[in-house]
Amino acid sequence: MSGSKRTDYRSVAMPRALWYHLYPGMWEVFFRSLGLSVVVSAKTDRATVERAALISEPEHCLPLKLHDAHLHGVVGAADVVFIPRVLSTLTEHIACPKLGSLPDCAVAQFGDETPILTIDIDENKRSVHRSMLELGSELGFRRNATRAAAAAALSAMKTERNGLKTCIDREDDYFLILAHPYILHDAYVSAPVFGKLDAMNVKWLFPDYGCESIESGPIKWDACGIMHDALLRLDAGRCVGVIHLSAFNCGCDSIVMEVFRGLLWEKNIPYMTLVIDEHEGRAGLDTRLEAFVDSIGWRNTLDNAV
Amino acid sequence: MKKKLKRLAFEPWGNYAIALAASVQCLNVEPWTRTATTPEVLELGVAASPDSACLSFKACTGHFLEAAREGVEYGVMVNSVGTCRLRYYRMLQQQLLEERGFKLFIFGLGYDGIKPPLIRHFDPRPGPFLKCCVRARAKVLAVDAIEKYAWHTRARELHRGDTTRVLNECLGDLERADSLLDIRRVKESIPVRFKKIAVKKDAIPLKIGLLGEATVLRNRFLNHNIEEILGGLGAEVFNFFLLGEEMKNIFGIGMWGRHSRWTLKRLAAPYLKSLVGGHALDSVANAIRCARGGYDGVVHVCPTGCMPEISVRPILRKISTDMDLPVLECSFDEHTSHLGVITRLEAFVDILNARRTRGNQTWKNRVISV
Numbered sequence: 001m002s003g004s005k006r007t008d009y010r011s012v013a014m015p016r017a018l019w020y021h022l023y024p025g026m027w028e029v030f031f032r033s034l035g036l037s038v039v040v041s042a043k044t045d046r047a048t049v050e051r052a053a054l055i056s057e058p059e060h061c062l063p064l065k066l067h068d069a070h071l072h073g074v075v076g077a078a079d080v081v082f083i084p085r086v087l088s089t090l091t092e093h094i095a096c097p098k099l100g101s102l103p104d105c106a107v108a109q110f111g112d113e114t115p116i117l118t119i120d121i122d123e124n125k126r127s128v129h130r131s132m133l134e135l136g137s138e139l140g141f142r143r144n145a146t147r148a149a150a151a152a153a154l155s156a157m158k159t160e161r162n163g164l165k166t167c168i169d170r171e172d173d174y175f176l177i178l179a180h181p182y183i184l185h186d187a188y189v190s191a192p193v194f195g196k197l198d199a200m201n202v203k204w205l206f207p208d209y210g211c212e213s214i215e216s217g218p219i220k221w222d223a224c225g226i227m228h229d230a231l232l233r234l235d236a237g238r239c240v241g242v243i244h245l246s247a248f249n250c251g252c253d254s255i256v257m258e259v260f261r262g263l264l265w266e267k268n269i270p271y272m273t274l275v276i277d278e279h280e281g282r283a284g285l286d287t288r289l290e291a292f293v294d295s296i297g298w299r300n301t302l303d304n305a306v
Numbered sequence: 307m308k309k310k311l312k313r314l315a316f317e318p319w320g321n322y323a324i325a326l327a328a329s330v331q332c333l334n335v336e337p338w339t340r341t342a343t344t345p346e347v348l349e350l351g352v353a354a355s356p357d358s359a360c361l362s363f364k365a366c367t368g369h370f371l372e373a374a375r376e377g378v379e380y381g382v383m384v385n386s387v388g389t390c391r392l393r394y395y396r397m398l399q400q401q402l403l404e405e406r407g408f409k410l411f412i413f414g415l416g417y418d419g420i421k422p423p424l425i426r427h428f429d430p431r432p433g434p435f436l437k438c439c440v441r442a443r444a445k446v447l448a449v450d451a452i453e454k455y456a457w458h459t460r461a462r463e464l465h466r467g468d469t470t471r472v473l474n475e476c477l478g479d480l481e482r483a484d485s486l487l488d489i490r491r492v493k494e495s496i497p498v499r500f501k502k503i504a505v506k507k508d509a510i511p512l513k514i515g516l517l518g519e520a521t522v523l524r525n526r527f528l529n530h531n532i533e534e535i536l537g538g539l540g541a542e543v544f545n546f547f548l549l550g551e552e553m554k555n556i557f558g559i560g561m562w563g564r565h566s567r568w569t570l571k572r573l574a575a576p577y578l579k580s581l582v583g584g585h586a587l588d589s590v591a592n593a594i595r596c597a598r599g600g601y602d603g604v605v606h607v608c609p610t611g612c613m614p615e616i617s618v619r620p621i622l623r624k625i626s627t628d629m630d631l632p633v634l635e636c637s638f639d640e641h642t643s644h645l646g647v648i649t650r651l652e653a654f655v656d657i658l659n660a661r662r663t664r665g666n667q668t669w670k671n672r673v674i675s676v
């Protein structure tokens with residue numbers, strides 16, 4: 001992708017967006033263990049969102065727009081910018097097609113200013129561990145060094161994931177939150193929702209996106225498949241409602257939301273979708289969440305009365 | 307008394323509907339389709355579909371809803387194994403139909419196992435079935451041939467509307483053609499008929515490539531009749547979605563053809579190194595082809611929010627600057643205004659004409675003849 005020899009890279013930059021959240025904490029540790037210095041763009045804030053509106057394709061989904069803005073922020077901050085081509089993060093499933101062209105788009109947009117480093121992530125062909133090994137050898141590192149770095153990266157990711165709030169006291173009534181990992185983990189996008197839920201004293205958890213495999217179902221997109229799997233196994237006695245946080249213009253969600261709606265209707269679990277876009281309209285969000293949670297409270301009281 | 311045939315609805319896919327209708331005859335069903343969506347059908351689809359679904363989905367859903375209302379028993383929908391939303395259309399449409407109490411059953415066409423479920427269900431005898439397939443293929447190729455002549459002639463015609471009239475006549479004859487021999491006769495008559503149209507002899511019209519998503523490229527209603535508008539403005543178009551070529555890709559034959567996956571991949575490689583899904587790779591490859599082939603410009607056509615196509619737009623923009631190829635991005639949804647489309651296309655054609663007068667010479671080394 002660039003003229004210079006790859007082993008010359010001393011630092012690597014990456015956008016804190018999209019694929020970065022699919023493997024939380026992993027890439028940083030991997031590169032750092034290889035002795036490269038790592039620059040990650042700052043967390044999403046208002047300025048990021050504003051930049052996204054300026055430079056990104058208007059018809060992109062919100063995460064992709066944010067990715068463009070984050071990417072713009074790190075171009076030139078290091079010798080090379082890393083953007084993997086995520087084709088699948090789960091065996092027998094595929095990633096959203098938009099992720100497949102990311103490195104090429106990055107080259108098209110910023111290729112004149114920085115070299116782009118990429119590697120295919122396709123769990124159907126090889127594990128992400130093997131992908132890291134290949135990346136290491138492509139960069140010219142010794143096998144042993146790469147191995148150690150990959151192992152450290154994987155365990156760092158595990159710790160990071162365990163720290164997430166995927167499990168709470170299972171006895172409680174809880175809400176299941178469905179959202180793509182890059183929505184969950186981007187505090188700017190999701191914090192208002194979680195803040196509101198916590199303020200209402202509502203317990204919530206989300207599906208385990210770190211799972212190794214799931215039973216093959218009708219939905220073949222990886223994250224959406226995991227959500228669907230979680231819904232199938234949902235216990236109507238304990239889960240009182242499902243809240244789906246979707247990004248504006250998300251193509252995958254536009255399809256699976258309908259499927260989930262049908263499924264949950266059969267299970268008799270209330271389902272709400274919240275579409276998050278780049279405009280600040282948090283008041284509406286609060287009201288809708290309140291109304292949803294209240295209505296469920298009412299439902300339970302009525303049920304108990306009968 | 308003759309038993310009333312059951313009916314089978316399929317997606318309105320431009321003039322190819324004629325050919326597809328021919329292919330289901332052997333299944334002993336009556337085809338139910340149109341060559342373009344109507345406003346009423348689209349309205350039905352929009353009302354039933356999720357808000358953020360793409361235009362192709364809405365149009366197609368509306369089509370099945372209308373079919374179900376008229377009591378059609380079966381439908382058929384491609385069952386892609388790709389990465390884009392198309393893969394789930396059938397499942398979702400079936401769900402939407404059932405929720406509304408309709409009985410229409412939609413078969414998935416293709417790729418699970420050797421026999422598609424549709425064939426398994428109707429179980430035609432192999433002899434007639436093969437014959438039907440051959441006939442359908444001949445018709446697809448004939449449609450492609452007719453359209454190519456139309457694109458060529460429309461930009462040069464002296465009297466507005468001549469080409470469209472001849473085009474419709476040819477298509478009508480093709481629809482009625484039952485045997486291979488008849489189809490061949492129609493096909494042979496095509497050049498003769500188009501040559502009769504009075505044209506400006508030595509005009510060198512603008513040449514514009516149409517790239518993008520297959521359904522919208524081919525459904526006149528969804529793309530606001532872009533071919534005719536451009537033709538009327540004196541531009542010769544080339545629509546890069548050709549089912550005749552696509553069929554070869556589907557069946558994995560013809561590795562060396564101009565439109566084979568392999569060729570496209572090689573062509574697009576400097577800019578795009580993955581398939582992405584849908585026809586995104588085709589769009590990138592064909593844009594490069596247009597730039598090299600001396601096209602004056604291209605229009606990138608897709609439904610608003612189309613996952614694969616939108617995701618390669620930054621790449622198309624890069625090709626546009628690198629190779630000096632004007633690209634007009636046209637996304638369509640149910641709110642797209644017809645006048646707006648016309649205005650944009652007119653402006654685009656004006657720009658392309660101005661480029662020529664300003665001394666742009668690319669059109670002179672136009673080599674492509676696909």
Ligand code: SF4
Nearest residue numbers: 061096247250251252
């Ligand atoms: S899954 Fe949805 S939100 Fe994620 S990249 Fe694809 S379209 Fe965007």
